[in-house]
Amino acid sequence: MESQQYISIKELCVHHNIPTQFIMQLHDFQLIEIITIDNNQYLYETQIKDLERLIRLHFELEINLEGLDAIHHLLQQIETLKQDIVYLNNKLNRFEAL
Incomplete structure (x- = not known):
């Protein structure tokens, strides 16, 4: 079993020059x-990759938290659909090999 690595929120906020309140708001929106x-x-x-994406969307493109929530949800749906496509392609390739 892999051990989870943690990153301090304080260090992240200093590194990205963002307020800790923004991280708390992201947490409130789950x-x-x-x-x-x-x-x-x-x-x-x-979570760092997703967090950095949310930071860029919010601070560079000025997308509000509700918009971030919608974008995050849509990106998760796209990732699920990509996984389904790979699964179905693999299944189809097995049948074509017969």
Whole structure:
């Protein structure tokens, strides 16, 4: 079983020059998951890519939190559809091989 790596929210905010309140708002919209360990808040390392995308959309394109929520949901649907296409292509290739 893999151990999860955590990134400090404070360090992320300093690195990206963003307010910690923005991270909390993303958490309120359930766009990211926050882990609390010893009164310090962390994100899973696997969330960094999504977080950086949300930061760019919000601060560079000025998309509000509701828009971020909609975009995040649509991107998840696209990823699911891509996985379904790969699965179905693999299944079709098996039948064509017969």
